[in-house]
Structure formats: structure tokens, C-alpha cells
Amino acid sequence: MPVIETKELTHIYLAGTPYEKKALNQVSLSINKGELFGIIGANGSGKSTLIQHFNGLLTPSCGTVRVYGKDTANRSCRNELWKKVGLMFQFPEQQLFASTVFDELAFGLKNMGLEGWEIENRVEEALLQVGLNPKEVIKVPPLGLSGGARRQVALACILAMRPTILVLDEPTAGVDPSASEHILKAIKKMQREQQATVVMVSHYVNDLIFLADKLAFLKEGRLLSYGDKKTVFRDMAQWDVNDLILPEHLKLMHRLAAYGLPVNTEILTLEEAAAEISRVMEEWARCER
């Protein structure tokens, strides 16, 4: 059963002004419960715009968005969505404001109407989840932490609210590998142990290649390909994707295919790529003989 469903979703910024911008153009997709759904696309392709529709922060200019079967155009549904759909913005560490990490995490929890012990338990649990030591950081001002740790705190803020859908905008952009690993681990764990649905935006395809169950590829506001990872990667060979960071072996396969070699581009891992290349070469050798 799809938990998020968009139908011909179109979003136009600044409609009716000279600065009008169509950021999304007729995007239809559905995301199933428990899936880890990856969205890839270059800068300005509309990824952030798309995911802000998932918790009702933006509403469609045209088309519909349904979350748990309810239309987000309905105001009262939209205003309750933040409890179920945890959305972490791009560079979320820029939105931290409280004087201690504890207060920072408690902000969302208090908004949910929780009190006392419940808040303390959840704060501790969320910090552990993202790989921080609660005893060390809980009394520190968030702005005093390193960039990576701040990103972890921002993720903890969302996790503490225990959303059933987790939406993340470039969670690993601009942090070091160790923080990035903690973040990805926490996300994966959340999906596996709490059966959460996860939507993750990234233009580091490397992050998503093993993690994601399904992928969507956006370009200039259009959904060019979506579904199984391998099909999406195969489809991507047809489009100019120089603006995306593809893993080297996928780039190689796409190049070979562009040269007209009969390689199968439905490939994920390095090993698969190697096997495919040797298969093609053997076939060649056989033909020459």
C-alpha cells in the first residue's frame, strides 16, 4: 500500500510574476510502506521542492499529493502531518537555535505535547541512535559542536519525534565520512527496526546505490525514471547526467554503452560491472575466432 502518492504534481514558484518558475512538472509517483526511497537529481532539479510536499509545507499548484491516503490540500490534515512525517531540511544544522542540545531536541517534543520523563527518555535514545554520547553533548550548546555533530543533532531532533515517515534532504552533504556513516546507519536502523518509510534525497549516488530500495531520477522538474534501482541506472544512461556524481564503474558502463558496445547497463556493483565487461569481451574473442 502506498503511504505517499503524488499524481501529476506540478509546483510553480512565484506564479503570476515575472519570476515565475516551474520547479516540478507533472510528477507522479508512489512510495510504499517500509521502503527506502531515494531521489536523485542535479542542483535545481526540484528535489527539495518535491519532498516539501510530503509533509504539507508546500501544496501543489496542480495535481494532488496523498499521504496516508489523505489529500494534503486539506488544511486540517496538513497541519497534523508534521507528527507523522519527519522532514529534515538541507543543511539542518543552520536551523539550530536552543542554548543546549537537550533543549534543541525537546523543542519538537514539547510541540507534540510531551512532558517530563518522556522527553528525557526520548532525547537520550535519539542521541544514541545517531551515534552521539548523550552524557557528553546534552548540556553543550549546539553551535559549539563540530559541523558533523551538529548534523547528527539535527537528525536526532527529527528521530526523537518518532515519525513513521522520515524524509531527508541531502543528509550527508558536506559532512565528514565518519559523521556521514553514523547518519546513514541511524537511517537504515530506523527503517529496519521501526518499519519506517524513508525518503532520502541525494546527489551522491554512492550513498543510495546500496541503501535504497527504489529510486527516482529528477531532471529540471520532470520525473525521468523511477522504480527499481537497476532500471533507473539503465535509464540514466540515455540522459546527460554529467551533473550527478555517479560511481566510476557506472560511468564506465554508460560510456561503453554510448560507444555502441553491447553491455548491459542494468548494473549496481563493481563486481557486476567487471563480470559484465569480461562477458562481453569473451563474446568478442569468440566472434573473432
Added chain:
Amino acid sequence: MREMITGQYIMGDSIIHCLDPRTKLIGCLVVIVVAVWPRQTITILLFNLAFIIIVIYFAEVGVGRVLRGLRSLKLIFLLTFICQVFLTRGDPLWSWGSIVITRQGIDLGINTFLRLLILFLSASLLTMTTSTLKISAGLESLLSPLKYLRFPVQQFAMIINIALRFIPTITEEAEHIVRAQKSRGAQFDSGSLSIRLRTVMALLIPLLAASLQRATDLAWAMESRCYTSDGQIYSRVYKLHFAQRDLIAMGVISIVLLLAIL
């Protein structure tokens, strides 16, 4: 941004857009001075308003868009009008208990309303048809005689330029933060005073932090490109030049001024 900010620059190539920024600054100043001159009659104010509306028409920015900016100011307009009407003494027109409405009150109410309207329209027309770069170049050129009084004209123009330049950026940033905090359940529109205060802090602190960060970054960037504030002359991308159309525009403005004074 969901909507455009009031008075945001709109690209165009209308007659008004092409005028020298100095002409527009002077024109704006003239209109404003006429409007705020003490004991101005309603006829002159109406005449002034008509002039502005004609200019808006020539600027091709859309009357509707200019008027839309008024929506956010309607409360101020209404309040000043009501205060003037009820609090001015004079010949009573109508009274109910201790509340008296006088003719002078109504006169003054309409008068103030028109003045505010003129101030708003002329200022937003200026910024809608002139890029910030041109406004600051025009200001700098108009203020340049003050150099002889050791007034730091260039720095002043640079400050104005930077301030104007960052209004849209900061608005956009504020909106971004509001959305981010909303997705953590911040209630910006409802709730008790203490909740409201907490949510406003959740907006103001990151906004302030980002602005300060941006200011330091900008300062470093300017210094690393050898910008100094000791009155060196820098060249500009926009060379201002006073064309024939500016002469004509100045002529029109003078006529309007003369008519207003007589």
C-alpha cells in the same frame, strides 16, 4: 518566496526603467516633499497621486502588483484615518455621546491617507523600476558634493547597496527557517504567549546567526579583494549618463512641482 516582496525590483525596459537613477531619485524626492509639505490641500495631493498613477502606467509594472503591496499596510492606513477623524476638533458634523466627528477631522483623515499613499507608491515605484546597483550609484552621485564636507559618500552608498541587496536573501532565508521549524511542530500563528515567544526565538536566532555569518564572510571577501574604506575611487559597472529623456523627465517633474506650489 511564495510571493514577491513589496517593492522588489522588476526587470523591464519601459521608459521609466531606462531613466537615469538620479532623475528618479530626484523625482521621488520632489513628490514626497510636496506630499509632506504642511497644510497641503487635498486637490494638490490628488493631483500628485494622479501623476504617480500615470508614471506607474508608463513603468509597465502592473498597477495590480503595486496595489497588492498595499494590502499589508491596510491596518496602518485604517488606524491613522480613524484617529484623525475622531480626534480632531472643529465644527461637529455628527455626534453620538462623547464621540464627535468633525469636518476638519474628515478632511485631515483623507489628507493623511493620501499622503501615506503617495509616500508608499512613490517609494515602491522607485525600487520596482531601479535595480539596487543603480539606486546606490545614483545616491552616490547625488551626494558627491558632500565629499567636500568629509562625508564618506562612497561608503554610505556601499552600505545602502549591501542593505538593499540582502533584503530578498534574508526574507528567503527567514521563510526557509520558518518552514524548517514548522516541520518540527513550531506554531507561528497560534498558541499562548510563551509558546509564541519560543517559536519566534526559533526563527530569530538562526536568522541572526546566519546574517552575522554572512556579514563576516562578505567583509572577508571584500577585504581579500582589497576593498578599503579610505575613500579610494572604485570604478562602476554602470556608468550613469544623463540623456535627453532625463531632461524631458526633469521638465515634467518641474512642471508638476510648479503646479503643485501655485
